[in-house]
Amino acid sequence: MIEAVGLTKRYGAKTAVHNLTFRVRPGAVTGFLGPNGSGKSTTMRMILGLDTPTSGQVTVGGYPFRRLPNAPRQVGALLDAKAVHGGRSARQHLLSLAQLSGIPARRVDEVLGVVGLQDVAKKRSKGFSLGMGQRLGIAAALLGDPQVLLFDEPVNGLDPEGILWVRNLMKQLAAEGRTVFVSSHLMSEMALTADHLIVIGRGQLLADMSVTDFISANSADFARVRTPDTDPQQREKLVATLAEAGGQVQPEQDGALRVTGLGLPRISDLAHAADIRLWELAPHRASLEEAYMRMTQGAVDYRSTHDPRAGFQAVAPGQPLPPGAPQGWGQPAPQAPGMAPGQPNPYAPGQPHAHAPGQPRPYAPGQPPYAAQPPAAAPSVGQPAPPQAGPAPAGPAPAAASPRTTQLRALPDQQAAPTAQPPATPADPNERDSEDAR
Structure with missing residues (x-):
């Protein structure tokens, strides 16, 4: 002991x-x-x-x-x-x-x-x-x-x-x-x-x-009553009959009725006298959990609060907004200025910069600089770059360059075929000019 x-x-x-x-x-x-x-x-x-x-x-x-x-x-x-x-x-x-x-x-x-x-x-x-x-x-x-x-x-x-x-x-x-x-x-x-x-x-x-x-000692005594689900008039009639006899009737979430103040025999007699069919008439049997929660509800030190962001999911089209919801609640984020609908925001954190459709991403891993647009005609291996317009520079002729060096030097001056470009994006006033612009 x-x-x-x-x-x-x-x-x-x-x-x-x-x-x-x-x-x-x-x-x-x-x-x-x-x-x-x-x-x-x-x-x-x-x-x-x-x-x-x-x-x-x-x-x-x-x-x-x-x-x-x-x-x-x-x-x-x-x-x-x-x-x-x-x-x-x-x-x-x-x-x-x-x-x-x-x-x-x-x-x-x-x-x-x-x-x-x-x-x-x-x-x-x-x-x-x-x-x-x-x-x-x-x-x-x-x-x-x-x-x-x-x-x-x-x-x-x-x-x-x-x-x-x-x-x-x-x-x-x-x-x-x-x-x-x-x-x-x-x-x-x-x-x-x-x-x-x-x-x-x-x-x-x-x-x-x-x-x-x-x-x-820690559970409420009441009766569960259910009428045919296909006949709502029977439910309304039963509620009025039980209330007139002194009972308190409350609806349950599953469609049943919670009746207090009247015993089961009295509820049965009233329904029979009013010609009301009952699908369920049973006493409520509380669980230990329900009785425990009722007993200790005033002795709980740690209580959760409502999450202020709960329900911040997108609202289906045509659905009303919850009461007190702020403007734009549950709506998708607006597109960036100048971006076509459905295009990612190039200024969003973690988003790659926009580039022309069908073109490789500039400065992607494993690509050399200036590889975003291929040259009009790549020089053959071992051959010098094609002559450029304008006067030749004075001085001795330059030594032969490797094929890769030749290609890299030729790319900046070559003009690629015009391609579809995304809509121009307004300049960011907070972004500093580059050295070339100055």
Whole structure:
């Protein structure tokens, strides 16, 4: 049995746990629930003697954890599955824990089989997946065959088969008369595993009751009623009939009606008297998640806000703009001045400069300068460049140049055939003139 009385823990000006009193009884799986930052981990650390309470006390079997004789054989815990030396194998890790607690070595092989790690017992734990690490942590908690077990998020990283195995293991341990204390954020799993719940928020106790009582106390009772979808007049008639009889009717998202203030027999009699066909008439059964959200809605510290850019996608033609949307909301970006529709903006970041269609991109990787427009007639290999118009320069004749040098020299003065040019783009007033322009 675990018993906390007036448990309080402060870290400077912050109070993590305040005047917490509860009891975890043997023979049942007790779920420990609460939002992030509510003090669950701090409470479990104080139970295990890792943190000293500021005030109050917590005992295990009537003794503080630090005063328990051979505590590992009486209390098993999984708080952090990563608390393993990565260079050790699974068997070496468990064997070291067994030797420190005087547990026989054969128990190591037994728990490896229980958690399903017997085939990887000799592999180093640093290569384990998150689920395998969880199994190894559970094996360490079971090593001393303790009567009290604490688990913090035991199904984290496990596959569906592993989650089912942990669920059955918890129930089996509780059926043997052990005290099982499980902290988890998975409401659906707690609904299937836990028998009793302890819920805290901002370090204070919110609920200490069975799962059934918790759901009943924190869920709204109402009836779901549905009329034929093909006959909207029946729906309107039913709403008027139930409202006249004193019921409160609200529409559901799936087309059903939520009725409060009237019992199911009364709703059935009213519908029968008004000659209204019903396709559904059922009581609302709340889930543990719904009851938990209703209970802890005022104790949540971290809440998400609306994304101001949510919905900034293009609006389909003909669709109205949302209320309050700015001018141009959801419309494609305007084209650059002088650009044809559909052409990329040459001034956009990361966009290549515009060039004539069908022509290679100027200064593309692997192309020499002035290769954007081919010459009208390339000179033959080994032949000098054709004579140029104008007077010949004075002085001795130049030496014969290589074919590549000849071609590069001829390109600037040659005139290529006129090609289609893109529309002229207005000069950028912010761009400085080039040296040639000056």
